[in-house]
Amino acid sequence: MKWEGNRESDNVEDRRSDDGGGFGGGGGLLGGRSIGIGTIVVALLGGWVLGINPLTLLSMLSGGGAPTAQVQQQTPAQRPPADDRMAAFVSTVLADTEDVWKDVFAKSGGTYQEPRLVLFRGATQTACGQGQAAMGPFYCPGDQKVYIDLGFYETLKNKLGAPGDFAQAYVISHEVGHHVQNLLGISGKMDQMRGRVSKVEYNALSVRLELQADCFAGVWANHAQSARQILEQGDVEEAMNAAAKIGDDALQRSGGGAVVPDSFTHGTSAQRQRWFDAGLKNGTVKACDTFGARNL
Template sequence: MRWRGERESDNIEDGRGMSGGGKVAIGGGIGAIIVLVIGLLTGKDFSSLLNTSQDPSVTQSANNGPRAPRSDDSTAHFVSVVLASTEDVWSKIYRDNNMQYQQPKLRMFDEAVQSACGNASAAMGPFYCPADQKVYIDLSFCNELKERFRAPGNFAIAYVVAHEVGHHVQNLMGISEQVQRQRSRLSEADYNKLSVKLELQADFLAGVWAFHANQMRGILEPGDLESALTAANAIGDDKLQKEAQGYVVPDAFTHGTSQQRMYWFKRGFESGNLNLGRFQDIR
């Protein structure tokens, strides 16, 4: 992905080097799936790794003062450029539909963070909190994506960031709240099906971003699409369950299969048409 010299976002909160610890965070990604799989295997509750009931009003402020250079500074700049690109794309899409896009914040953290959705460990992976409209990411995940899940290339990281921003778009559209309302009315298996649809639509929206970002700025380079699809394949529920426990439990899916995730990202990427990814049509 061509990104050097591109605009960086002003909506970055850099909490790296700081420790920290309502609504459920959306889009926990690889770490959240692994934590849930371990719980199924052992019969133990590891939900404390994902969320706590601490007062969501207690937050940590970002350190805006000078800091020593870090090995992940280049990744931080890249993530900031990707966020800026999502701002440009979604602002234009909203403007074209006579609406105003509300830009999310993105908070970088190390190991643990407290959001308005509660505490989260880096094991959860990147996530979006609708209560404070922020995307959260521990940049060590970017290395994990490359080394552990064999999804190299910076466009794999861009796909993940755009996916979480996709959850923000769903929040603005009221889709997330509609799904959340169903939690107490449905069985776990049926609610998981709605969760899968939410994740697959976020993959589709990430593809829509990529289509329009390339139209606007020509950001794509050879191999970028393959890089994103490799990442989507790596974090499918079926693939992760198979690796963790040797078998697949479809009723426990919360993010979709590898094939589904690749299909919906590619559908958004090839069309850029929001009408092709309506929630009721996701499956």
């Protein structure tokens, strides 16, 4: 991926020097947000260590109930060090998503509100509750921030078998996709359905939400390539491989159990690849109507 020398976002907050303690909210991030691409890794690693079906852990992690407001301590935002290469990379990817979605929203008569990207280690406070590194990258609609412990990329490479800088960019763009859903009111409609439909029905809606975020990641890649020619040979394959490694069916097989579609919350490997590819090839929000699609 060609990224060096491109603009870095100013919307990056570095909390990695914080100790991660001293905040309330308890219990982790449950209600009021989509699971986030990295929460799957908790289920996967938990399945390896504990011998528990990963889909069972995913069900536990998806939580329930309405989102609750969390009181956050206001501390001055710090910028990452200038010589931090990985921080520069994610800052550049975030900047690129800003440029793309500003343009997409403007062409439809809207205004894109930029999210912030928070770098942390271990644990951190969010408007959705306590965020933990073990949860992987996630988006909190309560404060419109994407959270990531950069150590996740080692997990992505070494534990999940999904190396490459474009695989890493896919992770960021997927979470920004959840921000786009939040701005469009899609996430809010999902939260309204919690408790009104059965667990199986809500899981099916969650799959459509996550696949749409994958598609939005593809939309970003399409526009970024057209405007700045960021893609190098093998980049698309890296993203497709990452999507495959975190499909619900792949995770369930890794746990040694049978594939149970009713338990899926993110979609199969093939579905995740298909919808990322749909966004990449079409480059439009319209192409990402997973909720209206008869076949995923």
